[in-house]
Amino acid sequence: MLKAKLYRFDALDAGPEEIEVPEALFGGPVHKDLLYRAVRVYLANQRQGTAKAKTRGEVSGGGRKPWRQKGTGRARHGSIRSPIWRHGGVTFGPRPRKVRLSLPKRMRRKALISALSARFREGGLVVIDRLGFSRPRTKDGIALLEKISCPEKTLVVVAPDEYRVQVTKTFSNIPGVTCMRSDFLCAYHVLAHEGLLMTQGALEALAGRLSDA
Secondary structure: OEEEEEEOHHHHHHOOEEEEEOHHHHOOOOOHHHHHHHHHHHHHHOOOOOOOOOOOOOOOOOOOOOOOOOOOOOOOOOOOOOOOOOOOOOOOOOOOOOOOOOOOHHHHHHHHHHHHHHHHHOOOEEEEOOOOOOOOOHHHHHHHHHHOOOOOOEEEEEOHHHOOHHHHHHHHOOOOEEEEEHHHOOHHHHHOOOEEEEEHHHHHHHHHHOOOO
16 A cells, blocks of 8 residues: 555644555556657647748738849849748748647556656655644745655645635745646646645546556
């Protein structure tokens, strides 16, 4: 049975306890190829696809032939906005396009389990019973992460019903720290952070979500 550190929000100074974590989430094999595919798909889908270069028909100017066709000794040209001219149009430049890659549902889930298992084996998982902040204060978030010895780049995962302003804004201004819901978690988010802080509610919600992976 796999065990992880569990902290009580109201008794952080008492130190950690031990809690059993689902082996189906944190004891699976690490498929590097699957992690590569999941990260590639996620990053590709973040692209806006708005890059655009003007063609010779879109740049301004160039309506008049620069000089007559014959008799000047110079090469013939029909426009000063030809792609071979300075300030001319761009040949085969980028055009706006939408790139969407997809990964089968079971592959996405197995990639997430691989990322969670890799982070657990590195000792990067810490569980807390709840995040009971009464108001959003960055100082309280920093103090909490320091007490439980979380690295600078830490991913805080909460259950959907725990995703409140008091929690999100407490961590939003801390560099390297990201707070997100368990139902939005993917392999990229886990791999992009060194530490993983999860509430017990998030752990239960994630176990239910990935139970049939």
